[in-house]
Amino acid sequence: MITREQVDHVAHLARLALSDEERERMTSQLNKILEAAGKLQKLDTTDVPPTAFAVPIQNVFRPDEVRESLPRDLVLANAPDPERGFFRVPRIMEEE
Amino acid sequence: MSRYETVIGLEVHAELLTESKLFCGCSTEFGAEPNTHCCPVCLGLPGVLPVLNRKALDYAIKAALALNAEIASYSKFDRKNYFYPDLPKAYQISQYDLPLAKKGWLELKVDGQPRRIGITRIHLEEEAGKSVHSGESIIGSEFSLEDYNRVGIPLIEIVSEPDLRSPAEAHQYLERLKAVLQYAGVSDCKMEEGSLRCDANISLRPVGQAEFGVKVEIKNMNSFRAVLRALEYEVARQTELLDSGTAIVQETRAWDEGRGITVSMRGKEEAHDYRYFPEPDLPPVVIDREWVERLRSELPELPGPRADRFVSQYGLPAYDADLLTSSRRLADWFEAAVQEYHDAKAVSNWVMGDLLRLLKAEEKELDELPLTPGHLGEMLKLIDDGTISGKIAKTVFEEMFHTGKRAADVVKEKGLVQISDEAELARIVETVIAANPKSVADFRGGKEAALGYLVGQVMKETRGRANPGLVNQLLRDRLSRQ
Numbered sequence: 187m188i189t190r191e192q193v194d195h196v197a198h199l200a201r202l203a204l205s206d207e208e209r210e211r212m213t214s215q216l217n218k219i220l221e222a223a224g225k226l227q228k229l230d231t232t233d234v235p236p237t238a239f240a241v242p243i244q245n246v247f248r249p250d251e252v253r254e255s256l257p258r259d260l261v262l263a264n265a266p267d268p269e270r271g272f273f274r275v276p277r278i279m280e281e282e
Numbered sequence: 283m284s285r286y287e288t289v290i291g292l293e294v295h296a297e298l299l300t301e302s303k304l305f306c307g308c309s310t311e312f313g314a315e316p317n318t319h320c321c322p323v324c325l326g327l328p329g330v331l332p333v334l335n336r337k338a339l340d341y342a343i344k345a346a347l348a349l350n351a352e353i354a355s356y357s358k359f360d361r362k363n364y365f366y367p368d369l370p371k372a373y374q375i376s377q378y379d380l381p382l383a384k385k386g387w388l389e390l391k392v393d394g395q396p397r398r399i400g401i402t403r404i405h406l407e408e409e410a411g412k413s414v415h416s417g418e419s420i421i422g423s424e425f426s427l428e429d430y431n432r433v434g435i436p437l438i439e440i441v442s443e444p445d446l447r448s449p450a451e452a453h454q455y456l457e458r459l460k461a462v463l464q465y466a467g468v469s470d471c472k473m474e475e476g477s478l479r480c481d482a483n484i485s486l487r488p489v490g491q492a493e494f495g496v497k498v499e500i501k502n503m504n505s506f507r508a509v510l511r512a513l514e515y516e517v518a519r520q521t522e523l524l525d526s527g528t529a530i531v532q533e534t535r536a537w538d539e540g541r542g543i544t545v546s547m548r549g550k551e552e553a554h555d556y557r558y559f560p561e562p563d564l565p566p567v568v569i570d571r572e573w574v575e576r577l578r579s580e581l582p583e584l585p586g587p588r589a590d591r592f593v594s595q596y597g598l599p600a601y602d603a604d605l606l607t608s609s610r611r612l613a614d615w616f617e618a619a620v621q622e623y624h625d626a627k628a629v630s631n632w633v634m635g636d637l638l639r640l641l642k643a644e645e646k647e648l649d650e651l652p653l654t655p656g657h658l659g660e661m662l663k664l665i666d667d668g669t670i671s672g673k674i675a676k677t678v679f680e681e682m683f684h685t686g687k688r689a690a691d692v693v694k695e696k697g698l699v700q701i702s703d704e705a706e707l708a709r710i711v712e713t714v715i716a717a718n719p720k721s722v723a724d725f726r727g728g729k730e731a732a733l734g735y736l737v738g739q740v741m742k743e744t745r746g747r748a749n750p751g752l753v754n755q756l757l758r759d760r761l762s763r764q
């Protein structure tokens with residue numbers, strides 16, 4: 187069971203501000219998802235090695251070659267508030 | 283003796299010397315215009331696919347081998363999730379539970395004895411961007427400016443065991459780690475350009491106690507000296523707290539270079555919940571023995587073994603050998619000079635003395651100099667055959683350092699040939715004796731030091747060109763007569 191506190195924690199980590207109604211809805215939805223995953227937990231996987239990858243490939247590399255980067259106007263095209271070629275963002279508060 | 287034992291572990295990040303980034307083809311060149319080395323992959327735009335740079339992987343393996351670590355046969359990448367404006371994807375591609383290498387070590391010399399510092403793990407990850415504060419003053423600034431050129435440059439993270447027992451050992455560990463990575467040719471380790479960075483964990487415990495004390499993490503140290511100072515400060519701060527019976531708080535503290543203190547970064551450690559999970563876009567890496575051995579065979583002789591060889595092959599003191607091998611370039615220069623001149627200790631003295639002093643004063647690198655090992659060899663031969671004195675050689679060396687002229691030419695041009703002509707020197711000795719009756723009387727009265735003064739006066743008269751041995755002898759002879 188996922189609790190409302192856990193939903194709050196994850197929402198905070200994801201920088202999401204949930205309303206009370208959303209919080210309720212997310213809690214019940216996440217529980218349904220976990221329930222579904224719980225069915226898989228019932229399978230006997232004693233002899234199945236864990237894997238993080240669905241496709242059996244390994245060692246995919248590229249050579250160390252410089253390719254052209256994007257023109258800066260395109261890099262900044264989605265920036266809401268560019269300044270002198272930088273992305274301008276609200277200042278991070280360094281706690282002291 | 284302190285009643286506490288200091289326990290330090292270091293976490294070092296070193297940028298790898300590749301041309302392109304870890305997962306895309308953007309250039310890693312330092313100092314470009316902001317946001318000109320960015321592409322959809324390193325900006326974290328949707329729908330892109332990162333592909334691992336083979337050379338970065340080779341370099342990371344080489345670094346691990348140079349640090350005596352065990353290379354994993356199977357390794358994978360993970361996403362480390364957190365929000366920070368210098369991280370456009372809101373996750374960093376790093377390695378969590380299956381790092382590239384584990385269980386290495388680096389050897390230090392403590393009180394002349396070798397001491398191995400354990401290395402827990404070495405893994406590959408990508409750099410974050412650089413934040414610049416906007417506005418006139420940092421205090422008043424409401425915004426940060428983000429430059430993503432650095433995002434995605436390959437890094438290795440090297441985590442040591444808590445084996446270091448003093449700030450000085452931590453400093454030495456960094457010096458030696460830097461030397462090893464430079465020798466291996468995988469990182470330039472320029473702390474001032476941020477290509478080498480270091481965080482520290484430090485705790486104190488009563489001498490004899492087995493379990494560790496409460497540890498404090500220190501960040502924001504921008505030079506080796508800053509690491510030393512920050513750790514020394516922290517030893518003093520924690521000692522004072524423990525002495526007064528106050529508990530140490532487990533926290534992260536930032537080094538404030540200007541004030542020379544560490545300050546608490548409270549709140550930062552709350553929820554270090556990175557929710558690591560395997561990076562689905564990067565297939566795992568499988569490394570076989572053959573690959574590892576090929577990379578091992580490409581490593582040069584490393585600083586530790588090279589220093590040992592300098593002692594056994596050239597008969598140098600351990601101090602000289604350590605200093606000369608602290609950089610590969612310096613060690614190469616020394617060995618080239620020894621090819622030109624038979625006395626390794628004499629070469630070592632000049633390299634450690636005048637050469638390093640001038641390099642430091644002029645803020646130059648060895649490979650920028652017109653001076654070659656051959657220059658030094660020729661000059662030393664001129665001292666041996668009596669053409670110049672050891673003192674004049676300093677002038678000659680400095681001139682060669684700046685101009686690249688050969689020693690013999692400098693001596694000729696500047697009229698620096700040593701005066702070994704007895705008659706000429708005897709004349710000058712007479713003048714000096716006549717002009718300094720007090721020193722003469724002192725010497726005859728038994729004050730040996732007075733002789734040194736008189737020798738100095740002869741040197742002054744000849745602008746340092748007099749053969750010092752001969753001057754000594756002439757003065758003694760002359761003064762023993764009445």
Ligand SMILES: [Zn+2]
Binds near residue numbers: 319320321324
């Ligand atoms: Zn890129």
